[in-house]
Amino acid sequence: MHIIALVRYPVFASLLLFSLIVLGIDGDLVSKLKGGCFFFTCDSPPSYPRLGVATAVLTFVSVVPLTIIDILRRGAFTSFIIVELGWFFFLWVLWLATFGDTAGAGCDSSLADGTNICSEVRAAEAFSFLAWILLFAYWVALFVFSTIAFSKGNRKIWITSARDADFSGGSGAIPGYQSSAIGPSSQQPYMTQQQQQQQNQFPPAVGAV
Secondary structure, eight states: OOOOOOOHHHHHHHHHHHHHHHHHHHHHHHHSSSEEEEETEEEOOHHHHHHHHHHHHHHHHHHHHHHHHHHTTTOGGGGGGHHHHHHHHHHHHHHHHHHHHHHTOOOOOOOOOOOOOOOHHHHHHHHHHHHHHHHHHHHHHHHHHHHHHTTTTTTGGGBBBTTTOOOSSSSTTTTOOOOSOOOGGOOOOOOHHHHHHHHHSSOOOOOOO
């Protein structure tokens, strides 16, 4: 089993755990920083906890169904490597923005009653960073291994699940195709087993008129 298939579900589980932590922390910060209310009008909280809540919720509502579908059904388009790369690229950009926005909030914020929220802000910042670096590392590894498999002749790698993909280039490879840096001259002609048997049974006559 390939390393991508081994680490895939642990990466998803860790990402969901980090998302749950960020959702709890930033949700609490939104409730604390919403300010005073007058009838139905309330002061808006800062942008960083709202972005953290949105990113965590979006991660949950996408990664959980993706994982369940991948476990229950093989060959679903949501499990295609090209779909996974596209969506996870969007998610790690969101987590990077969440981390940057939270880090720029500073550590001198306090509530009206004097309660300091520095520890919560720093915790949200730390787990946002962990979620981003985890997604980014997985995305880079999946992209690199898929590109290598494609260069070896596996033309179906992009529409294969990462769980079932053959990153060695064997499954879905073009018959007779051999990857080489020398050029097209290194590609050997493809011959079926039946053709090889016929050639061995009836060798070409040399010098026949």
